[in-house]
Amino acid sequence: MAAFKRNILITGGAGFIGNHVVRLFVNKYPDYRIINLDKLTYAGNLANVSDVACRGNYVFAKCDICDAAAVAELFARYDIDGVIHLAAESHVDRSIHDPMAFARTNVLGTLTLLQAALEHWRGGDMSGKRFYHISTDEVYGALHAEGGFFTEATRYDPHSPYSASKASSDHFVRAFHDTYGMPTLVTNCSNNYGPRQFPEKLIPLFVNNIRRRRPLPVYGRGLNVRDWLYVEDHARAIDLIFHHGHAGETYNIGGHNEMRNIDMVKALIAVTDRLLGRADGEDSGLITYVTDRAGHDLRYAIDASKLERELGWRPQVSIAEGLELTVKWYLDNQQWLDSVTSGEYMNYYEKMYGNR
Ligand code: NAD
Numbered sequence: 001m002a003a004f005k006r007n008i009l010i011t012g013g014a015g016f017i018g019n020h021v022v023r024l025f026v027n028k029y030p031d032y033r034i035i036n037l038d039k040l041t042y043a044g045n046l047a048n049v050s051d052v053a054c055r056g057n058y059v060f061a062k063c064d065i066c067d068a069a070a071v072a073e074l075f076a077r078y079d080i081d082g083v084i085h086l087a088a089e090s091h092v093d094r095s096i097h098d099p100m101a102f103a104r105t106n107v108l109g110t111l112t113l114l115q116a117a118l119e120h121w122r123g124g125d126m127s128g129k130r131f132y133h134i135s136t137d138e139v140y141g142a143l144h145a146e147g148g149f150f151t152e153a154t155r156y157d158p159h160s161p162y163s164a165s166k167a168s169s170d171h172f173v174r175a176f177h178d179t180y181g182m183p184t185l186v187t188n189c190s191n192n193y194g195p196r197q198f199p200e201k202l203i204p205l206f207v208n209n210i211r212r213r214r215p216l217p218v219y220g221r222g223l224n225v226r227d228w229l230y231v232e233d234h235a236r237a238i239d240l241i242f243h244h245g246h247a248g249e250t251y252n253i254g255g256h257n258e259m260r261n262i263d264m265v266k267a268l269i270a271v272t273d274r275l276l277g278r279a280d281g282e283d284s285g286l287i288t289y290v291t292d293r294a295g296h297d298l299r300y301a302i303d304a305s306k307l308e309r310e311l312g313w314r315p316q317v318s319i320a321e322g323l324e325l326t327v328k329w330y331l332d333n334q335q336w337l338d339s340v341t342s343g344e345y346m347n348y349y350e351k352m353y354g355n356r
Protein backbone atom coordinates (compact mmCIF):
# COMPACT_ATOMS: atom_id res chain seq x y z
CA MET A 1 0.00 0.00 0.00
CA ALA A 2 1.49 3.39 -1.02
CA ALA A 3 2.44 5.62 1.89
CA PHE A 4 0.38 8.77 2.05
CA LYS A 5 1.47 12.01 3.67
CA ARG A 6 -1.89 12.31 5.40
CA ASN A 7 -5.00 10.19 5.85
CA ILE A 8 -8.04 12.43 5.94
CA LEU A 9 -11.49 11.18 6.88
CA ILE A 10 -14.21 13.25 5.20
CA THR A 11 -17.69 12.38 6.49
CA GLY A 12 -20.78 13.06 4.41
CA GLY A 13 -18.73 13.18 1.20
CA ALA A 14 -21.60 11.85 -0.93
CA GLY A 15 -23.80 14.79 0.10
CA PHE A 16 -24.04 18.29 -1.32
CA ILE A 17 -21.13 20.18 0.27
CA GLY A 18 -19.16 17.01 0.96
CA ASN A 19 -18.79 16.06 -2.70
CA HIS A 20 -17.21 19.42 -3.49
CA VAL A 21 -14.80 19.06 -0.56
CA VAL A 22 -13.89 15.49 -1.54
CA ARG A 23 -13.28 16.51 -5.17
CA LEU A 24 -11.12 19.47 -4.16
CA PHE A 25 -8.98 17.39 -1.76
CA VAL A 26 -8.59 14.36 -4.06
CA ASN A 27 -7.49 16.59 -6.95
CA LYS A 28 -5.37 19.08 -5.03
CA TYR A 29 -3.61 16.66 -2.68
CA PRO A 30 -2.58 13.50 -4.55
CA ASP A 31 -0.27 12.70 -1.62
CA TYR A 32 -3.21 12.57 0.82
CA ARG A 33 -5.49 9.56 1.10
CA ILE A 34 -9.09 10.74 1.26
CA ILE A 35 -11.48 8.37 3.01
CA ASN A 36 -15.06 9.32 2.23
CA LEU A 37 -17.29 7.96 5.01
CA ASP A 38 -20.99 8.14 4.24
CA LYS A 39 -24.06 6.20 5.32
CA LEU A 40 -25.80 7.00 2.03
CA THR A 41 -29.04 8.25 3.51
CA TYR A 42 -31.60 9.72 1.11
CA ALA A 43 -29.21 12.74 0.86
CA GLY A 44 -26.13 10.74 -0.07
CA ASN A 45 -25.57 10.01 -3.75
CA LEU A 46 -22.44 8.26 -5.02
CA ALA A 47 -23.04 9.72 -8.48
CA ASN A 48 -21.93 13.00 -6.87
CA VAL A 49 -18.36 11.65 -6.55
CA SER A 50 -18.26 9.27 -9.53
CA ASP A 51 -15.58 11.41 -11.21
CA VAL A 52 -13.06 10.70 -8.42
CA ALA A 53 -14.16 7.15 -7.53
CA CYS A 54 -11.34 5.46 -9.45
CA ARG A 55 -8.54 7.67 -8.15
CA GLY A 56 -5.72 5.96 -6.23
CA ASN A 57 -5.93 8.37 -3.29
CA TYR A 58 -9.70 7.94 -2.79
CA VAL A 59 -11.51 5.36 -0.68
CA PHE A 60 -15.24 5.08 -0.06
CA ALA A 61 -16.54 3.57 3.19
CA LYS A 62 -20.26 3.03 3.61
CA CYS A 63 -20.67 3.59 7.33
CA ASP A 64 -22.96 5.20 9.90
CA ILE A 65 -21.14 7.72 12.11
CA CYS A 66 -23.20 6.37 15.03
CA ASP A 67 -21.63 2.91 14.63
CA ALA A 68 -18.76 3.19 17.12
CA ALA A 69 -17.10 -0.12 16.22
CA ALA A 70 -17.14 0.57 12.48
CA VAL A 71 -15.83 4.11 12.95
CA ALA A 72 -13.02 2.90 15.27
CA GLU A 73 -12.10 0.25 12.72
CA LEU A 74 -11.73 2.92 10.01
CA PHE A 75 -9.52 5.07 12.23
CA ALA A 76 -7.26 2.09 12.89
CA ARG A 77 -7.23 0.73 9.33
CA TYR A 78 -6.30 4.02 7.72
CA ASP A 79 -4.46 5.64 10.65
CA ILE A 80 -6.62 8.74 10.28
CA ASP A 81 -4.86 11.96 11.29
CA GLY A 82 -7.43 14.52 10.16
CA VAL A 83 -11.22 14.63 10.14
CA ILE A 84 -13.45 16.95 8.14
CA HIS A 85 -16.90 16.23 9.49
CA LEU A 86 -19.83 17.12 7.24
CA ALA A 87 -22.17 14.14 7.73
CA ALA A 88 -25.45 15.31 9.17
CA GLU A 89 -29.17 15.45 8.77
CA SER A 90 -29.34 18.86 7.14
CA HIS A 91 -32.90 19.84 6.21
CA VAL A 92 -34.82 22.09 8.61
CA ASP A 93 -38.28 20.95 7.41
CA ARG A 94 -37.40 17.29 8.02
CA SER A 95 -36.18 18.17 11.51
CA ILE A 96 -39.62 19.56 12.34
CA HIS A 97 -41.21 16.19 11.49
CA ASP A 98 -38.51 13.87 12.86
CA PRO A 99 -36.28 15.61 15.44
CA MET A 100 -34.96 12.33 16.85
CA ALA A 101 -33.12 11.49 13.62
CA PHE A 102 -31.33 14.83 13.98
CA ALA A 103 -30.33 14.20 17.59
CA ARG A 104 -29.09 10.75 16.66
CA THR A 105 -26.87 11.65 13.70
CA ASN A 106 -25.91 15.23 14.48
CA VAL A 107 -25.35 14.90 18.23
CA LEU A 108 -24.61 11.24 18.96
CA GLY A 109 -22.89 10.68 15.62
CA THR A 110 -20.57 13.64 16.17
CA LEU A 111 -19.81 12.42 19.70
CA THR A 112 -19.08 8.93 18.36
CA LEU A 113 -16.58 10.38 15.89
CA LEU A 114 -14.97 12.55 18.57
CA GLN A 115 -14.52 9.54 20.84
CA ALA A 116 -13.04 7.44 18.04
CA ALA A 117 -10.57 10.22 17.20
CA LEU A 118 -9.63 10.65 20.86
CA GLU A 119 -9.08 6.92 21.37
CA HIS A 120 -6.94 6.76 18.24
CA TRP A 121 -4.90 9.90 18.96
CA ARG A 122 -4.53 9.99 22.72
CA GLY A 123 -1.21 8.92 24.15
CA GLY A 124 0.65 10.39 21.18
CA ASP A 125 1.42 13.93 20.03
CA MET A 126 -1.97 15.37 19.11
CA SER A 127 -0.65 18.71 17.86
CA GLY A 128 -0.56 17.68 14.18
CA LYS A 129 -4.03 16.15 14.24
CA ARG A 130 -7.18 18.04 13.27
CA PHE A 131 -10.87 17.46 13.99
CA TYR A 132 -12.73 19.96 11.85
CA HIS A 133 -16.49 20.21 12.40
CA ILE A 134 -18.62 21.91 9.74
CA SER A 135 -21.54 23.81 11.25
CA THR A 136 -24.13 26.39 10.36
CA ASP A 137 -25.05 30.01 11.04
CA GLU A 138 -28.49 28.75 12.14
CA VAL A 139 -27.10 28.02 15.64
CA TYR A 140 -27.09 31.79 16.26
CA GLY A 141 -30.86 32.10 15.85
CA ALA A 142 -32.47 34.93 13.90
CA LEU A 143 -31.53 38.56 13.21
CA HIS A 144 -33.94 41.47 12.84
CA ALA A 145 -34.99 42.44 9.34
CA GLU A 146 -32.32 45.09 9.02
CA GLY A 147 -28.89 45.62 10.55
CA GLY A 148 -26.61 43.34 12.49
CA PHE A 149 -24.53 40.30 11.62
CA PHE A 150 -23.59 37.06 13.34
CA THR A 151 -20.01 37.12 14.62
CA GLU A 152 -18.08 34.32 16.32
CA ALA A 153 -19.06 35.95 19.65
CA THR A 154 -22.81 35.88 18.98
CA ARG A 155 -24.66 33.90 21.65
CA TYR A 156 -26.11 30.57 20.52
CA ASP A 157 -29.92 30.73 20.22
CA PRO A 158 -31.10 27.85 18.01
CA HIS A 159 -34.81 27.60 17.16
CA SER A 160 -35.33 24.54 14.99
CA PRO A 161 -34.58 20.93 15.97
CA TYR A 162 -31.94 21.01 13.20
CA SER A 163 -30.15 24.06 14.58
CA ALA A 164 -30.50 22.78 18.16
CA SER A 165 -28.81 19.54 17.14
CA LYS A 166 -26.02 21.40 15.33
CA ALA A 167 -25.53 23.71 18.33
CA SER A 168 -25.22 20.69 20.61
CA SER A 169 -22.64 19.07 18.35
CA ASP A 170 -20.63 22.31 18.19
CA HIS A 171 -20.52 22.36 22.00
CA PHE A 172 -19.31 18.75 22.14
CA VAL A 173 -16.51 19.53 19.68
CA ARG A 174 -15.37 22.53 21.74
CA ALA A 175 -15.63 20.46 24.92
CA PHE A 176 -13.19 17.91 23.44
CA HIS A 177 -10.73 20.74 22.81
CA ASP A 178 -11.09 22.20 26.28
CA THR A 179 -11.21 18.88 28.15
CA TYR A 180 -8.85 16.60 26.25
CA GLY A 181 -6.73 19.08 24.30
CA MET A 182 -7.98 17.77 20.96
CA PRO A 183 -7.02 20.17 18.13
CA THR A 184 -10.49 21.05 16.90
CA LEU A 185 -11.87 23.60 14.46
CA VAL A 186 -15.50 24.71 14.09
CA THR A 187 -16.89 26.80 11.25
CA ASN A 188 -20.37 28.27 11.02
CA CYS A 189 -21.38 28.89 7.43
CA SER A 190 -24.34 30.56 5.76
CA ASN A 191 -26.66 29.00 3.13
CA ASN A 192 -24.76 27.21 0.38
CA TYR A 193 -25.95 26.84 -3.20
CA GLY A 194 -24.54 25.21 -6.32
CA PRO A 195 -24.49 21.91 -8.23
CA ARG A 196 -25.60 18.57 -6.70
CA GLN A 197 -27.76 19.90 -3.86
CA PHE A 198 -30.64 17.63 -2.95
CA PRO A 199 -33.82 19.08 -4.50
CA GLU A 200 -35.62 19.52 -1.20
CA LYS A 201 -33.67 22.75 -0.61
CA LEU A 202 -34.99 26.02 -2.01
CA ILE A 203 -32.77 26.55 -5.06
CA PRO A 204 -32.67 23.09 -6.69
CA LEU A 205 -36.32 22.46 -5.78
CA PHE A 206 -37.41 25.66 -7.47
CA VAL A 207 -35.22 25.23 -10.57
CA ASN A 208 -36.66 21.74 -11.00
CA ASN A 209 -40.21 23.01 -10.50
CA ILE A 210 -39.74 25.89 -12.96
CA ARG A 211 -38.33 23.43 -15.48
CA ARG A 212 -41.39 21.19 -15.03
CA ARG A 213 -43.83 24.11 -14.66
CA ARG A 214 -44.88 23.09 -11.16
CA PRO A 215 -45.91 25.46 -8.34
CA LEU A 216 -43.16 27.23 -6.37
CA PRO A 217 -44.17 27.01 -2.68
CA VAL A 218 -42.91 30.22 -1.03
CA TYR A 219 -43.23 30.01 2.76
CA GLY A 220 -45.14 32.88 4.41
CA ARG A 221 -44.72 36.08 2.44
CA GLY A 222 -41.24 35.29 1.15
CA LEU A 223 -39.67 38.03 3.26
CA ASN A 224 -37.18 35.85 5.16
CA VAL A 225 -33.58 36.70 4.33
CA ARG A 226 -30.78 34.20 3.67
CA ASP A 227 -27.08 34.92 3.06
CA TRP A 228 -25.95 32.83 0.08
CA LEU A 229 -22.50 31.36 -0.57
CA TYR A 230 -21.44 29.41 -3.66
CA VAL A 231 -20.53 25.90 -2.53
CA GLU A 232 -17.07 25.89 -4.13
CA ASP A 233 -16.19 29.04 -2.16
CA HIS A 234 -17.17 27.09 0.98
CA ALA A 235 -14.99 24.16 -0.08
CA ARG A 236 -12.03 26.51 -0.62
CA ALA A 237 -12.59 28.02 2.84
CA ILE A 238 -12.64 24.52 4.37
CA ASP A 239 -9.33 23.69 2.68
CA LEU A 240 -7.75 26.91 3.97
CA ILE A 241 -9.06 26.50 7.52
CA PHE A 242 -8.19 22.80 7.72
CA HIS A 243 -4.57 23.64 6.88
CA HIS A 244 -4.10 27.05 8.48
CA GLY A 245 -6.87 27.56 11.07
CA HIS A 246 -5.77 27.78 14.69
CA ALA A 247 -6.72 24.77 16.82
CA GLY A 248 -9.59 25.50 19.19
CA GLU A 249 -10.87 28.40 17.06
CA THR A 250 -14.21 29.11 15.44
CA TYR A 251 -14.57 30.92 12.10
CA ASN A 252 -17.71 32.25 10.46
CA ILE A 253 -17.98 31.78 6.68
CA GLY A 254 -20.35 33.79 4.50
CA GLY A 255 -20.55 35.52 1.16
CA HIS A 256 -22.26 38.84 2.01
CA ASN A 257 -25.08 37.94 -0.35
CA GLU A 258 -28.25 38.63 1.58
CA MET A 259 -31.48 38.14 -0.33
CA ARG A 260 -35.14 37.97 0.59
CA ASN A 261 -36.54 34.60 -0.49
CA ILE A 262 -39.01 36.22 -2.87
CA ASP A 263 -36.18 38.09 -4.60
CA MET A 264 -34.21 34.86 -4.90
CA VAL A 265 -37.26 33.13 -6.41
CA LYS A 266 -37.72 35.94 -8.96
CA ALA A 267 -34.01 35.74 -9.86
CA LEU A 268 -34.30 31.97 -10.31
CA ILE A 269 -37.32 32.38 -12.60
CA ALA A 270 -35.50 35.01 -14.67
CA VAL A 271 -32.32 32.92 -15.12
CA THR A 272 -34.13 29.62 -15.69
CA ASP A 273 -36.59 31.07 -18.21
CA ARG A 274 -33.76 32.77 -20.11
CA LEU A 275 -31.66 29.59 -20.24
CA LEU A 276 -34.68 27.57 -21.36
CA GLY A 277 -35.49 30.10 -24.08
CA ARG A 278 -38.79 31.02 -22.48
CA ALA A 279 -40.15 34.58 -22.39
CA ASP A 280 -38.92 36.82 -19.57
CA GLY A 281 -40.99 36.23 -16.43
CA GLU A 282 -43.13 33.62 -18.21
CA ASP A 283 -43.13 31.41 -15.11
CA SER A 284 -43.83 34.11 -12.48
CA GLY A 285 -47.36 32.73 -12.18
CA LEU A 286 -45.92 29.56 -10.57
CA ILE A 287 -45.19 31.48 -7.35
CA THR A 288 -47.55 30.12 -4.69
CA TYR A 289 -47.57 31.50 -1.17
CA VAL A 290 -48.03 28.66 1.34
CA THR A 291 -48.21 28.27 5.13
CA ASP A 292 -45.02 29.48 6.77
CA ARG A 293 -42.39 27.09 8.18
CA ALA A 294 -42.86 26.67 11.96
CA GLY A 295 -40.31 28.76 13.87
CA HIS A 296 -39.03 30.23 10.59
CA ASP A 297 -35.95 32.37 11.35
CA LEU A 298 -36.40 35.81 9.78
CA ARG A 299 -32.89 36.70 8.75
CA TYR A 300 -29.36 35.25 8.72
CA ALA A 301 -26.29 37.33 7.86
CA ILE A 302 -22.68 36.40 8.51
CA ASP A 303 -19.77 38.61 9.44
CA ALA A 304 -16.81 36.69 7.96
CA SER A 305 -14.21 39.38 8.73
CA LYS A 306 -12.22 37.17 11.14
CA LEU A 307 -11.61 34.62 8.39
CA GLU A 308 -10.76 37.36 5.89
CA ARG A 309 -8.43 39.15 8.31
CA GLU A 310 -6.64 36.15 9.83
CA LEU A 311 -6.46 33.73 6.90
CA GLY A 312 -7.00 35.99 3.88
CA TRP A 313 -10.13 34.17 2.63
CA ARG A 314 -12.39 35.90 0.10
CA PRO A 315 -15.28 34.38 -1.84
CA GLN A 316 -14.49 34.25 -5.56
CA VAL A 317 -17.96 33.74 -7.07
CA SER A 318 -20.48 36.60 -7.14
CA ILE A 319 -24.16 35.81 -6.63
CA ALA A 320 -24.95 36.63 -10.29
CA GLU A 321 -22.20 34.31 -11.56
CA GLY A 322 -23.08 31.64 -9.02
CA LEU A 323 -26.78 31.57 -9.89
CA GLU A 324 -25.97 31.37 -13.60
CA LEU A 325 -23.55 28.46 -12.99
CA THR A 326 -26.03 26.72 -10.69
CA VAL A 327 -29.14 26.96 -12.84
CA LYS A 328 -27.11 25.99 -15.91
CA TRP A 329 -25.76 22.93 -14.06
CA TYR A 330 -29.24 21.67 -13.14
CA LEU A 331 -30.55 22.26 -16.67
CA ASP A 332 -27.50 20.56 -18.22
CA ASN A 333 -27.85 17.66 -15.77
CA GLN A 334 -31.55 16.95 -15.91
CA GLN A 335 -30.75 13.24 -15.71
CA TRP A 336 -29.21 13.84 -12.26
CA LEU A 337 -32.36 15.68 -11.16
CA ASP A 338 -34.62 12.99 -12.61
CA SER A 339 -32.67 10.13 -11.00
CA VAL A 340 -32.77 11.91 -7.63
CA THR A 341 -36.46 12.76 -7.79
CA SER A 342 -37.37 9.23 -8.96
CA GLY A 343 -35.19 7.57 -6.29
CA GLU A 344 -33.21 5.67 -8.93
CA TYR A 345 -29.92 7.11 -7.57
CA MET A 346 -30.26 4.87 -4.52
CA ASN A 347 -29.21 1.85 -6.60
CA TYR A 348 -25.84 3.42 -7.37
CA TYR A 349 -23.97 1.84 -4.46
CA GLU A 350 -24.88 -1.73 -5.47
CA LYS A 351 -23.98 -0.94 -9.08
CA MET A 352 -20.58 0.47 -8.04
CA TYR A 353 -19.61 -1.81 -5.16
CA GLY A 354 -21.97 -4.80 -5.24
CA ASN A 355 -23.83 -6.01 -2.18
CA ARG A 356 -21.18 -5.64 0.51
P1 NAD B 1 -26.53 16.90 2.80
O1 NAD B 1 -27.80 16.54 3.49
O2 NAD B 1 -26.56 17.22 1.35
O3 NAD B 1 -25.48 15.69 2.97
C1 NAD B 1 -25.30 15.03 4.19
C2 NAD B 1 -24.50 13.74 3.93
O4 NAD B 1 -24.29 13.09 5.20
C3 NAD B 1 -25.20 12.75 3.02
O5 NAD B 1 -24.29 12.25 2.07
C4 NAD B 1 -25.67 11.66 3.97
O6 NAD B 1 -25.73 10.37 3.36
C5 NAD B 1 -24.60 11.72 5.05
N1 NAD B 1 -25.09 11.21 6.35
C6 NAD B 1 -26.25 11.55 6.97
N2 NAD B 1 -26.36 10.86 8.13
C7 NAD B 1 -25.25 10.08 8.23
C8 NAD B 1 -24.78 9.17 9.20
N3 NAD B 1 -25.50 8.88 10.30
N4 NAD B 1 -23.59 8.57 9.02
C9 NAD B 1 -22.85 8.84 7.90
N5 NAD B 1 -23.26 9.68 6.93
C10 NAD B 1 -24.44 10.31 7.10
O7 NAD B 1 -25.92 18.06 3.66
P2 NAD B 1 -25.04 19.34 3.19
O8 NAD B 1 -25.96 20.42 2.78
O9 NAD B 1 -23.98 18.89 2.27
O10 NAD B 1 -24.40 19.76 4.58
C11 NAD B 1 -23.15 19.21 5.00
C12 NAD B 1 -22.80 19.79 6.36
O11 NAD B 1 -22.69 21.19 6.26
C13 NAD B 1 -23.86 19.52 7.44
O12 NAD B 1 -23.18 19.26 8.65
C14 NAD B 1 -24.63 20.84 7.53
O13 NAD B 1 -25.14 21.01 8.82
C15 NAD B 1 -23.54 21.82 7.21
N6 NAD B 1 -24.00 23.11 6.59
C16 NAD B 1 -24.78 23.07 5.47
C17 NAD B 1 -25.15 24.27 4.87
C18 NAD B 1 -25.99 24.31 3.62
O14 NAD B 1 -26.40 25.39 3.20
N7 NAD B 1 -26.25 23.18 2.96
C19 NAD B 1 -24.73 25.49 5.43
C20 NAD B 1 -23.94 25.47 6.58
C21 NAD B 1 -23.56 24.26 7.14
Ligand code: TDX
Nearest residue numbers: 090091092136138190191200201202217218219224261
Ligand atom coordinates in the same frame (compact mmCIF):
# COMPACT_ATOMS: atom_id res chain seq x y z
O1 TDX C 1 -40.12 25.15 -0.48
C1 TDX C 1 -39.50 26.02 0.16
N1 TDX C 1 -40.03 27.28 0.28
C2 TDX C 1 -39.42 28.28 0.97
O2 TDX C 1 -39.94 29.40 1.03
C3 TDX C 1 -38.25 25.75 0.82
C4 TDX C 1 -37.62 24.38 0.73
C5 TDX C 1 -37.64 26.77 1.51
N2 TDX C 1 -38.21 28.00 1.61
C6 TDX C 1 -37.53 29.06 2.38
C7 TDX C 1 -37.13 28.67 3.79
C8 TDX C 1 -35.83 29.43 3.99
O3 TDX C 1 -36.13 30.74 4.47
O4 TDX C 1 -36.30 29.32 1.68
C9 TDX C 1 -35.22 29.54 2.60
C10 TDX C 1 -34.14 28.51 2.35
O5 TDX C 1 -34.65 27.26 2.74
P1 TDX C 1 -33.78 25.92 2.70
O6 TDX C 1 -33.22 25.74 1.32
O7 TDX C 1 -34.60 24.82 3.28
O8 TDX C 1 -32.54 26.30 3.63
P2 TDX C 1 -32.46 26.78 5.16
O9 TDX C 1 -33.64 26.32 5.92
O10 TDX C 1 -32.18 28.26 5.15
O11 TDX C 1 -31.18 25.95 5.66
C11 TDX C 1 -30.03 25.76 4.79
O12 TDX C 1 -29.00 26.63 5.11
C12 TDX C 1 -28.32 26.45 6.33
C13 TDX C 1 -29.53 24.32 4.90
O13 TDX C 1 -30.60 23.42 4.60
C14 TDX C 1 -28.95 24.03 6.24
O14 TDX C 1 -28.39 22.72 6.29
C15 TDX C 1 -27.86 25.03 6.52
O15 TDX C 1 -27.34 24.85 7.80
